[in-house]
Amino acid sequence: MNEPSQSNKTQITGAQLLIAIIFFPVVVVWLTLAARIIWSATSNAETLDNIEGLLTALAVLTIPVSAGLSKVFEAFTQNND
Secondary structure, eight states: OOOGGGOOOOOOHHHHHHHHHHHHHHHHHHHHHHHHHHHHHHOHHHHHHHHHHHHHHHHHHHHHHHHHHHHHHHHHHHHHO
């Protein structure tokens, strides 16, 4: 039987797995909030009038999402080198 070569396998470290498990829900909430803000603002004029608070919440969540994405990209680029 042909066994796959080592170069075709992807290895993930425990730290990368932990970052993914913790980070995934934050990204999902961030994307859901952004979609909900857009949906509400386009269908309800009252939401559009009071959008500042919603955008502030989205901006606050953008900070950990950006930091997490940079860590994920950094980890995977180090593996590819």
